[in-house]
Amino acid sequence: MVIPGLLQTESYAQALTLGTGFVRPDHAERFVSFRQARAQRLTDEEPLTLHAVIGEAALRLRVNGDETRRAQLAHLAAMSELPNVTVQVLRPEDGPHAAGAIGKFVLLDFAHVQPIAYTEVLDGAMYVQDPDGVRTYRMVADNLRQVALSPAESRALIRGLAGAA
Template sequence: MGPRTDPSALRWLVGAELGRYRREALLTLTELSTRTGIGKPKLGHMETGRYQQFPEDIATVLRACGADQPAIDRLTALAGRSDAKTWWAPWAAVLPDWFKTYVGLEGLADGAFVFESMVIPGLLQTEEYAQALTLGTGFVRPDHAERFVSFRQTRARRLTDDDPLTLHAVIGEAALRLRVNGDETRRAQLRHLATMSELPNVTVQVLRPEDGPHAATPLGKFVLLDFAQVRPIAYTEVLDGATYVQDPDSVRTYSFVADNLRQVALSPAESRALIRELAGAA
């Protein structure tokens, strides 16, 4: 299994691109409606992914915005992809609504950069660590915890699929030292993290306090998702929701922060050595 299709996430991605092209053409929805003959409410729903985006409508909108034929072909082909069932559907009852969009987008992505300062990123967690963290944070209801952990483990297989996700994770040293369900759980998690960092598609760097200030200091956790057919997006979490950053200039700012973190953090080899050292001392 490679990238996992989610029809709602596909519509979201296509809609985000349509909105970008319209804004780059300096058109309002009213002006675009006049040019295309497509009603303004329908255009709005197309941009938010709430409306079925038919290839002919997508092509009409993109031509009105001055897009070239490769861009039209790319987006109409993306909109044509669909599965009978969303890959995370078996766990729909245990996932917060705001998180469903993210996991759908992650399943479609080709690459991801993740910065986590306090916990190990979800894609790199062991089952025991994930279960203890889920129960300890109250992220989901206690009676849903086991099902949520099952979802996390299935999600993590994206790193070892036939067409795996390319992941670059920068993790704060505090996450490596966080006590989660006792020493053995932490030790096993660190061993797993070191093993995963050896995969050709996974890069792990550790950011220590002594490495000095960095550009992510005011941000906390964030993710950059890269796609083969659309432009990248950034994602950040708040207490009970998420923010998706689509504006190209803002996404470039997050990319700058990611580059800064790569430079400031320990190298992948040094990071793996530190993780193994902490695993032995746990």
Template sequence: MSARRSTVQPSTVLGRQLGDELRQYREAAGLSTSAAAEALDCTKAKISRIENGRVPVRVPDLMALLHTYGVGDGQVLERLTTLARSANRRRREGWWNQYGPVLEDTYRDYIALEAVSDSIRTYQSQLIPGLLQTPAYARAVTVASKAWQTPDEIEQFVKVRAARQERLTADQPLSVWAVMAEGVLHQRVGGADVMRAQLEHLVTMTGLANVTVQVLPFSRGAHGGMFGPYLLLSFPQVSALDVVLMEHPTGHIWLEQEPEVARYRDLFDDARTSALSPAESAARIERIISKEYRA
């Protein structure tokens, strides 16, 4: 994953939840974003960013907005204050912040969302998904990206990837469903030895109950995933909507509007139904190892 720039900055899950509730209270009070902006002495654009979860909300600003909206219920005030503080603390205190020198804001935003997601579905046409990469494979990809220049930067980035993978075996593990184009398995990233170890690791990971791997074979022909890789993140909060991340050589594109996200759900469903079954996929990977990557 590139970490150098982003086309659209994603909102955080907690920030979106808080912003959505603030929008509902504003609309229930019959107030416009202009009226809300007057309460904070700010621009309408800032109110929109708050309601979209794109900027943190200071507790004094939160209280001013709720007062303007006529919200006086003590339990509501306490709950939303706690939510605001949690959202702001997560932005500041995530483990990924210790790697600040090698992670730009865009990648930290992604990790922050991944850290609170409970399910990731992804289609990959060029690479093994980051959560399933071995350190050697991740290192080879990082070197090839040319986004990190020094050996120390490269190793720090590889450590970040390893830290993300800890969620796969945590007490409440992240669910990962990955569909990969068959060509990914033949691309000799890092050379034959690195690739053999990577494919063996991939087979091992399919033994986890929370990891599903499917291979979309060459024989399937044209399919929707040919237009590029993407990740679809889901969250345990009832009010949290899915988000989609698409990558391209110069940055990332985040999609959060439900019609757009729904389109990617359909694309993923098409990919998984077109791909080999998980058992057939594991057998295909093992066959490639024995034919192309024998020790």
């Protein structure tokens, strides 16, 4: 329902953090600074690789007004041009997909240890380390990539929405 944290602008992250009601206003800046520090890993000298499939509703979500939304979409389009970042948009008209029942999740692959799956729950997080469980999440991720718009089509949609915001 929202842009993934590694792809958020500071103002978007700030508005989301304050909008949840779970974070005290005097702690919001710290949460946002942690998120921004993690996001810098995408542009480091040895950057992380990210493949994000984002529901179209997240692109249309009104977060702190049109200026914040427009800047967020422009940032997302720019990030999608990096060689280590792939963004695909999943639209309702693209049909059913395997993630419909589970929602947001992240697959983490590492150079020297087993991959894990991660999903947030209302009051914490759940990590899946069992290889069969991780394989199931990988199958869902593969399905999402097949159903979603291509990276080029996604970038064009994002740019169009940024101009319309």
